[in-house]
Amino acid sequence: xxxxxxxxxCGKEVPINDPNMPFCGDRCRVIDLGNWASEKYVISSPxxxxxxxxxxxxxxxxGRDH
Numbered sequence: 001x002x003x004x005x006x007x008x009x010c011g012k013e014v015p016i017n018d019p020n021m022p023f024c025g026d027r028c029r030v031i032d033l034g035n036w037a038s039e040k041y042v043i044s045s046p047x048x049x050x051x052x053x054x055x056x057x058x059x060x061x062x063g064r065d066h
Contacts (some may be wrong), residue, residue, distance in 0.1 A: 002027065 004013045005021065011030035014021050023029040035041050 003016045004044065005011065005016065007014050007024040007028050008022060009031050010024060012024040014024050018024075020026070020029065
């Protein structure tokens with residue numbers, strides 16, 4: 001038996017070799033696209049304090065006194 005995944009929208013089993021994978025069909029693909037377009041899904045950004053810890057102050061060679 002071929003491996004399968006579940007459609008992220010309806011949960012139906014979808015074979016790995018299905019051309020619609022990971023979706024079961026066009027309907028679920030369009031629903032997913034609509035979710036992105038309506039901003040139901042969001043990609044999170046790093047928390048502000050993590051940014052502050054990793055930011056090194058930029059010091060150009062031109063601005064230094066030798």
